[in-house]
Amino acid sequence: MFPFPINLLTLRQFFKKPDLTAEEAEALLESKREKIANPANSEEFVLSRVGRELYEAFYLGYTLKQWGIHPRDLAPSVCGRIPVRLNTDERYVDHKYQVTPADGFTEMFRKMIDNPNIELRLGLDYKEIRQQIKPEVLTIYTGPVDEYFDYKLGRLPWRSLHFEFKEEALEFAQPCVQINYSNDFDYTRTVEIKHVTQQKHPYTVISYEYPRAEGDPYYPIPRDVNKQLYDEYKLLADTETKENNVYFCGRLAEYKYFNTDEVLERALNTFNLIKERYEHK
Ligand code: UDP
Numbered sequence: 001m002f003p004f005p006i007n008l009l010t011l012r013q014f015f016k017k018p019d020l021t022a023e024e025a026e027a028l029l030e031s032k033r034e035k036i037a038n039p040a041n042s043e044e045f046v047l048s049r050v051g052r053e054l055y056e057a058f059y060l061g062y063t064l065k066q067w068g069i070h071p072r073d074l075a076p077s078v079c080g081r082i083p084v085r086l087n088t089d090e091r092y093v094d095h096k097y098q099v100t101p102a103d104g105f106t107e108m109f110r111k112m113i114d115n116p117n118i119e120l121r122l123g124l125d126y127k128e129i130r131q132q133i134k135p136e137v138l139t140i141y142t143g144p145v146d147e148y149f150d151y152k153l154g155r156l157p158w159r160s161l162h163f164e165f166k167e168e169a170l171e172f173a174q175p176c177v178q179i180n181y182s183n184d185f186d187y188t189r190t191v192e193i194k195h196v197t198q199q200k201h202p203y204t205v206i207s208y209e210y211p212r213a214e215g216d217p218y219y220p221i222p223r224d225v226n227k228q229l230y231d232e233y234k235l236l237a238d239t240e241t242k243e244n245n246v247y248f249c250g251r252l253a254e255y256k257y258f259n260t261d262e263v264l265e266r267a268l269n270t271f272n273l274i275k276e277r278y279e280h281k
Contacts, residue, residue, distance in 0.1 A: 004058060004180055005092065006050060007085040014054065022086040029086075041223075045076035049084055062182040066211050067159060067221060075222040078257070092178070095261070100196060138245035138274065144217050144252045145233045148240075153232050156255060160215030164208040173204050186210055220255040230255040247274060 003009045012020045015028065032051025039045040042063060046055045059079055063071045071079060083094055091098065101108040113120055121129070126143060133139075141148055146156040164187075177195035180188065187208040194204050220226065233255070240246045249270045251258050258266060 001175075001179070002058075003090045005082045005084060006054060006058065007090055008088050009090065014057070025086050029084075039076045042071035042074040042076055042079035044072070046071065046079050058180075058182050060182070062180055062188060065186070066188050068211065068213060069221065069223070073223055075224070075227075078222050081257075093259075104197070135245065137278065138247060140247045140249055140270070140274075142248075142250040142253050145230070145237055145248060145255060148246075148248075148253070149233060149236055153236075154229060156229055156233070157221045157226055158217030158252075159219040159221055160212040161218050162210040162212050162215065164210065166206050166208065168204050168206065169202070170204055171202060173206050217252055220251065220257055222257055226255070 002013055008020065008022060008025055011025045011028065012018050017024075017028075020028070029050060032053065033049065034044075034047040034051060036044045036048040039048050042059075043055070046059045060071060063069075063074065063079060067074060067078075144156065144158065146153070172192065172194065174190060174192050177193065178189055178191050181190075187210050189209050191207045191209070192204060193207070194201075220230075237246075237248045237253075241248070247270055248254060249267060250263055254266075
């Protein structure tokens with residue numbers, strides 16, 4: 001097991017140099033890096049950042065499994081999401097504040113919809129009820145953008161996940177919240193969320209993530225051909241906003257690989273934009 005994202009501790013362990021300093025690590029990485037001026041895809045991006053050995057150990061297998069696509073066919077930003085650090089910070093992302101909602105996401109969403117003005121209808125196909133819904137002001141659409149337009153320009157590819165949950169009669173089943181398996185097993189990662197929630201309980205639950213081509217859309221697939229198709233849908237979406245007050249917001253409606261914090265920011269920005277528009281009317 002190695003710490004990931006790659007940091008000084010990973011480099012010490014991987015290259016068997018327990019005393020490696022940050023300066024030596026930089027020199028070592030510099031000697032490993034492939035000189036690619038403008039990385040055009042995820043493979044080139046990682047090779048130019050950390051070299052082939054680390055690419056093959058940590059990125060290649062995982063990316064093939066996660067996307068069913070070679071890293072050279074994915075945008076640089078996919079593997080570029082993951083930081084590489086020359087210090088001993090082992091956290092996944094760089095943000096100063098790293099929190100989850102105090103009472104969890106379920107409670108957060110429950111509170112968001114707990115208002116007499118909000119009617120929730122679940123288990124329905126939006127298309128079937130679309131004609132019955134006459135918005136007084138506007139619509140915010142958060143589903144897949146290609147589906148909204150009945151796939152008239154073709155289907156955007158999405159990646160899905162299948163989760164398996166396994167209960168274990170153990171306080172903790174793994175030493176940290178997430179383990180990625182770059183080169184073994186059909187699942188990409190196991191997550192033991194108890195490390196985050198800090199529940200005290202003699203049992204624990206581990207989730208196993210199996211990437212899938214079919215199923216609910218979870219991820220847009222960032223690569224040029226998909227971006228081109230999305231850009232065509234975006235023109236339709238912009239017209240729809242202008243003519244019918246339909247606002248497209250979120251990972252599915254904007255075909256963008258937003259993180260949770262980014263998607264919340266995006267939602268708030270969309271809200272503020274709408275608020276401004278209507279306050280000035
Ligand atoms: N990635 C990888 N090895 C890892 C973790 C991530 O190659 O151990 C690559 C992979 O292509 C993945 C991308 O980096 O899809 C983004 O990783 P992240 O963990 O942010 O994915 P998410 O949590 O959005 O599924």
